[in-house]
Ligand SMILES: [Zn+2]
């Protein structure tokens with residue numbers, strides 16, 4: 001079993017700890033380092049690498065501090081150009097980190113953004129992580145855990161825009177750069193979900209989402225255990 005811990009999720013910060021019992025990694029580090037220490041009960045020594053999706057602060061806030069403290073941080077060329085010391089991973093090229101084989105793939109955001117396919121040779125399980133992406137152009141199989149953005153519902157957002165709660169230009173940016181629950185459901189339907197055990201819905205917008213209905217819809221569609229953050 002992989003151990004998945006959500007340290008933070010949403011536009012104010014994203015950080016996820018993944019462990020297969022042998023190797024521990026962080027997916028994104030978009031909270032202050034102090035919060036990571038607290039979340040890990042000060043056992044930060046166990047982290048063998050941090051894999052960052054993109055340069056936005058809600059995913060990269062702790063990167064300078066992590067680098068200063070000697071942690072290994074990996075991401076794409078854009079993140080490497082912002083934070084000196086980040087090691088660059090190539091799109092679709094598997095990278096070995098302890099007992100994990102981690103393969104980045106390109107997402108659709110307003111800056112260069114990676115999703116990560118994380119395979120454990122210790123537990124023989126695979127995890128998929130993606131966020132801040134309008135859609136995913138790839139298909140996957142033999143996935144056991146999915147950590148996916150479910151940022152907004154188009155209906156809720158349209159209602160908010162109509163009432164003037166959210167300006168249209170903000171809604172437009174969201175549609176082009178974030179994943180709706182509807183797009184996520186389409187993605188899930190298009191993939192072989194036979195082995196999926198758990199789905200984590202991440203990065204929900206405070207104004208434009210509906211956690212309870214998101215959970216029910218994904219549960220109904222997939223039969224997996226669904227957690228919402
Ligand atoms: Zn974000």
Ligand SMILES: [Zn+2]
Nearest residue numbers: 054056109132
């Ligand atoms: Zn972003």
